[in-house]
Amino acid sequence: MNRLRFWIGAAVVGLLLVASWLYEPLAAWEALPACPFGPDPTFPATDTVCGRTLVGLRRSVAVGLFAGAAAAGLALFLSLLGRWGGAWIDGLIARGADLAFALPDVLILILIAFVVGLLRDAHPGFRPDALLVIILSLTVVGWAAPTRMIQRRLSTLASQDFIVAARALGASEPRVLLRHLLPFAWDYVLAIFLLRVPATILAESTVSFLGFGLPPREASLGTYLGLNAVSLLRSEWAVMVPALVLLFLLVIAFQWLGEGLLGRVQERRT
């Protein structure tokens, strides 16, 4: 079941990405029929609903993958630092993660967007890349939960016989961490990263929908939905439904991918 979920998730993500990568070149060569959903309401002269949603999907995936990877990488680094630094540092990192975990992602993301906006107003030369800002912001909010999960996993692994044996044989702490603990934690970290991706995509789409994410010209699925929210209220389904369906499919597919992998890791452990 886990294997099936993993492969279905991977296939859906792969298909969506291929469609999003191929759409622009194929549309440029006029190899595709006209977009059945019509022109984009924000930029009707230059874009279609198909183009905007498929390119938006690519941006949503890019944000999810990069921010998810950065958050998982930061979490792994902090967890290893905690184990290397001893109980006090490990505890400090855990308390910091608990505190960050207690605050809603959206609130912190709005605060960061607010600060960046203030700096942009005060210094006209300050023009950070919007995609980079949102990826960094999502990394700032996304490290806490993976850190607690990886800390627990490392703690469980550290009590295993082979780790005790390595220490008894005189292995230094960095060697125990990097040569003995880390290889057994990789698949778990990968599963956590994959599970972080849908959460990141959802958080990004929510802040973008609220107007604190990517700008209209570089729209992700969330920005697109926020810009065209009024279309749904006017029952203009064709404008909204493709983006809604793509967002839903993307999140579900990444969830299955992550849960499938995590399930297999847990099966192997038991």
Add this chain to the structure above:
Amino acid sequence: MSPVATRALKGALIIPLTALLSWVLVAALPLRTEGEAKTETLRSLQAQLEADLGLGQPLGFLRPWEKLLAGERLGDGGRSYTGAELMRALLGSLRIGALALLLSLAGGLLYAWALSRTAGRWVAVGLRSLPPLIYALPTFVVALWVARSTGLAVDDTEAWQYEPIAAAVLALGPAAFVGAVLAGALEEEARRPYLLAARARGLSREQAWWRHALPNAARAVLDALPPLATSLLAGSFVVEKLFHLPYFGYLYLDAAQHRQLALVVVATTLFAALLVSVSLGTDLLRSWWDPRTAAAEDAR
């Protein structure tokens, strides 16, 4: 000092700390340009830094709170609020949040009950796949869909009519979360011998479920209350903006969008206070519901 009191004290410390940190964050930003401010926004920012945030004054971080307590307006231009107006907005959000919490708990209970009644049948498979599907739906998508049929609040006087709808939209995701947590806890309880003993003494399956399994499984839901409050708070921004409800989440978004420095500082602190209160309330509720928790913490 009891563990709950210690945690309350630690939690209470977070509130002034948030007030101070958010003030320091805004005050430390390099927003003051040399000479005369060139744009309207910059002039507004500089005025706010001095008048509302007390920059350069001793104990300047208390300035926004002093203004609110004195009944003065906080904020710039047409977007300023008095303490009473802020409290009214906060109460509106709390009303929606409390209703959404009740709906989430009721929905979660209904889900867990339905799952236990249909265990082993194909309906249970369908029920089990519901929470992941709901998690994949962002709150704003559900809110948009509902707003299509119900419409939006046209002005402030209509807002209260939309509170139950907003609460129901807000409760959907958390209800799935509570349902999944409760169902998992009930499945664990169902394997314990005391439940078998209760059935052997003649209790029906339903009686054993309500009287024995549910009160024990409810502890898991109590533990889930703080993340639930966090999720409701995140969702409140969306529903209040979408249904045009002029409450605290809407006010926060508006303040952040229109660079209202002091309002953002005050609102962030009040949000932290709200989350700390929920966490403390959960601790108290847990000690009352299950004295073993308090005893275990005392022993530690």
